[in-house]
Amino acid sequence: VTIDESPGSRPPRSTARDIERYAALFAERTKVMKSSAMRDLMALTERDDVISLAGGLPDTSTFPADSYAALMGKVAAEYCARALQYGPTEGFAPLKRCIQRVMEAEGTSIDTDDLLVTTGGQQVIDLVCKVLLDPGDVVVAEAPTYPGAVPTFCAYQADVVQITMDRDGMRMDELADTLAQLERDGRRPKFIYTVPNFHNPAGVTMSLERRHELVRIAHDRELLILEDNPYGLLRYDGAPLPTLRSIDRGEYVIYASTFSKILSPGVRLGWTAAPRPVLQKMMIGKQSSDLCSSSIAQFFVTAYFEEGPWEDYVRSLIEIYRRRRDVMLDSLAEQFPREAEWTHPEGGLFIWATLPDYIDTTDLLARALRENVAFVPGRAAFVDGRGGSSMRLNFSGVGEDDIREGIRRIGEVVREQVGLYGTLTGVRAVSTAAAPPARQPAASDPAPAPREDAAALAQILRLPANRRAS
Amino acid sequence: VSLRVAVLKGGRSFERQVSLKSGARAEDALRRLGHEVISIDVGADLVTHLTDAAPDVAFIALHGPEGEDGTVQELLEAMGIAYTGSGVSACIRASDKVLAKHAMRDRGVPTPDFFAFNETAFKVLGAAQALPAIEERLDFPIVVKPAGQGSALGIKFARTAADVPAALVAAFSYDRKVLLERHIVGRDLAVSVVDDDGGPRALPIVEAVPKEEDFYDFEARYEIGRTSFVCPADIEPTVADRAASLAVEVYELLGCSAFARVDLMLEHDTGELYVLEANAIPGLTETSLLPQAAEAAGIGFDELVARILAASQPAISSEVG
Numbered sequence: 120v121t122i123d124e125s126p127g128s129r130p131p132r133s134t135a136r137d138i139e140r141y142a143a144l145f146a147e148r149t150k151v152m153k154s155s156a157m158r159d160l161m162a163l164t165e166r167d168d169v170i171s172l173a174g175g176l177p178d179t180s181t182f183p184a185d186s187y188a189a190l191m192g193k194v195a196a197e198y199c200a201r202a203l204q205y206g207p208t209e210g211f212a213p214l215k216r217c218i219q220r221v222m223e224a225e226g227t228s229i230d231t232d233d234l235l236v237t238t239g240g241q242q243v244i245d246l247v248c249k250v251l252l253d254p255g256d257v258v259v260a261e262a263p264t265y266p267g268a269v270p271t272f273c274a275y276q277a278d279v280v281q282i283t284m285d286r287d288g289m290r291m292d293e294l295a296d297t298l299a300q301l302e303r304d305g306r307r308p309k310f311i312y313t314v315p316n317f318h319n320p321a322g323v324t325m326s327l328e329r330r331h332e333l334v335r336i337a338h339d340r341e342l343l344i345l346e347d348n349p350y351g352l353l354r355y356d357g358a359p360l361p362t363l364r365s366i367d368r369g370e371y372v373i374y375a376s377t378f379s380k381i382l383s384p385g386v387r388l389g390w391t392a393a394p395r396p397v398l399q400k401m402m403i404g405k406q407s408s409d410l411c412s413s414s415i416a417q418f419f420v421t422a423y424f425e426e427g428p429w430e431d432y433v434r435s436l437i438e439i440y441r442r443r444r445d446v447m448l449d450s451l452a453e454q455f456p457r458e459a460e461w462t463h464p465e466g467g468l469f470i471w472a473t474l475p476d477y478i479d480t481t482d483l484l485a486r487a488l489r490e491n492v493a494f495v496p497g498r499a500a501f502v503d504g505r506g507g508s509s510m511r512l513n514f515s516g517v518g519e520d521d522i523r524e525g526i527r528r529i530g531e532v533v534r535e536q537v538g539l540y541g542t543l544t545g546v547r548a549v550s551t552a553a554a555p556p557a558r559q560p561a562a563s564d565p566a567p568a569p570r571e572d573a574a575a576l577a578q579i580l581r582l583p584a585n586r587r588a589s
Numbered sequence: 590v591s592l593r594v595a596v597l598k599g600g601r602s603f604e605r606q607v608s609l610k611s612g613a614r615a616e617d618a619l620r621r622l623g624h625e626v627i628s629i630d631v632g633a634d635l636v637t638h639l640t641d642a643a644p645d646v647a648f649i650a651l652h653g654p655e656g657e658d659g660t661v662q663e664l665l666e667a668m669g670i671a672y673t674g675s676g677v678s679a680c681i682r683a684s685d686k687v688l689a690k691h692a693m694r695d696r697g698v699p700t701p702d703f704f705a706f707n708e709t710a711f712k713v714l715g716a717a718q719a720l721p722a723i724e725e726r727l728d729f730p731i732v733v734k735p736a737g738q739g740s741a742l743g744i745k746f747a748r749t750a751a752d753v754p755a756a757l758v759a760a761f762s763y764d765r766k767v768l769l770e771r772h773i774v775g776r777d778l779a780v781s782v783v784d785d786d787g788g789p790r791a792l793p794i795v796e797a798v799p800k801e802e803d804f805y806d807f808e809a810r811y812e813i814g815r816t817s818f819v820c821p822a823d824i825e826p827t828v829a830d831r832a833a834s835l836a837v838e839v840y841e842l843l844g845c846s847a848f849a850r851v852d853l854m855l856e857h858d859t860g861e862l863y864v865l866e867a868n869a870i871p872g873l874t875e876t877s878l879l880p881q882a883a884e885a886a887g888i889g890f891d892e893l894v895a896r897i898l899a900a901s902q903p904a905i906s907s908e909v910g
Contacts (some may be wrong), residue, residue, distance in 0.1 A: 477755035486762035543754035
């Protein structure tokens, strides 16, 4: 409850909230909006009493406060005037050398002239759309795709085509077919958007073979790839895979990453490495957006990298997140019914769970909120209405006890709905089997959905069963 | 007379966002009318805040369960605080679609045929076995609704028997009681009713016209830009009169006061009117139907708010007598 007592008198013409006065002024692109129903529900996930597995937040609670204070003190003492001043659009050179080290840690060597410092990784997506897309242009993305990219694609009025994923990431056969079809339709996509490592929201990682194939397809068709790699360094199992950027050597890959998951999302610093002509356009685009990213933040991050081995903090995060992932996977195995499936991510922040297709996870979220627990309904990760029976679960943002309790509560409402559906259909299956045409089928009453349709749908919506994967 | 008005908004319902907008807009109007506004986002400490604020009247801008179903009204009565809109019993009747439809059917007000069940009926009484008979009586497509949800959330179309179980599961996500209702193909009309000197008066009818052909996605239908609203609706005067008198009849039948909105369908094939439901606290946002209808009747938003305030439920307490 918040109470604000305002003085009784106000200007008589204060009708600033009446949007109809402005409605005619809004641009066409602002009318492309996500489901208001889902927005209303998501607003409730932020209540204090809700265990939210819906966020995508890293855990910043373990960053040492004294270290933070010392760094800020250093920035103030050593860089005072420069930190308070505008900086170059492309970013400060010392920070770009830090970025070089981070990319080196993933086996990707880069020339600092190929880098542009951005305001979070999100700005890279925005800038790529800004410089490449005209309204109606095609963007190829994964199905599901990063929910935060969807409003950006929509804002630039892109026509998003989504390619199914399986446990090895984006399916290259489907990609090839789709590109061929687009070519036949006389349409050339501008770029392919992919999160190859520990996908948000799907939790899967693109295999080495597919990485090579994707780069080959991009070269053959002269298409750009936007490789979004915010989580690459957060690997809990298995061997690292080369980035698309390192396979491509900077010809068709626009690489995006961020300090958000290895240091802090609060510094709002990300970066892109792109082919120079593209980078030039993005730089001009960034000038019109924000001139430059925060100088204070750039000096802070630079000071942090000078202070000591940045990898230690990442290692500590890996320990925390690995345990939380394991707790979530164990809880899912314990609490979710056998009809459910989920991915087994080797890193990152998210697990993607898919329920039987008669459960709508947007409605399920409404039910779950009554038990004070939240997740992201799968539909948020699609532009075409798919994903209705899936959900994204985050394991980085809340502690182990909350993960256990949250999954227990979600499992309970899922089992409740599975049970109810069984009650509703089990009886009817028996009764229709016993007396086949119980009533006259009306002309407008087509036969129940054929099994193969249901199976095909499941193929599209579901990643392969992975619950017992090693 | 300047009053101390506590505007109750927000809350925990799924219509929280709409309620925040309704409340903010009412607050602006109340201030322009010269009242002192205390803005309260309703939560567990509501009683404490009301006690501290000691308002002359509570303006209820809550939508959905708790705000619209009589709960908050009951609490305000217990605390001896006057409040706007309908009283407890009318709120209970209007917010429960099943109760409202039974009342209408008993009175002879046309409402689409329906059957309502709670979860127990399916779990304990084997109501699922009755579904084929229900489906036959209602004919497809059938609309499946949670009994007590005010927005479009959870309302599903079942086009065939195969769709019914999933639609029921979805509706049960919102309420323990759901109804299966015959789908009326036709025009979507909303009649707002306000109390006037001479009793309840129907305002010009608002018609919701979906821009796209996808009639089967209720949630999408009410998204911005997907539906346009026409007020006054372009319908025959005799039909408009009939809709208005049905709306007033339902308003009185349920015991509403101050204001309410009654939703009807005008069936294509038959030209018959059917009442779907009544909303005890319809939205007051820029795009809501009641303010549009009031505007069409020459009642500006500030005047509407002034009238709602003037028609408040009096405080029930020993001092007032």
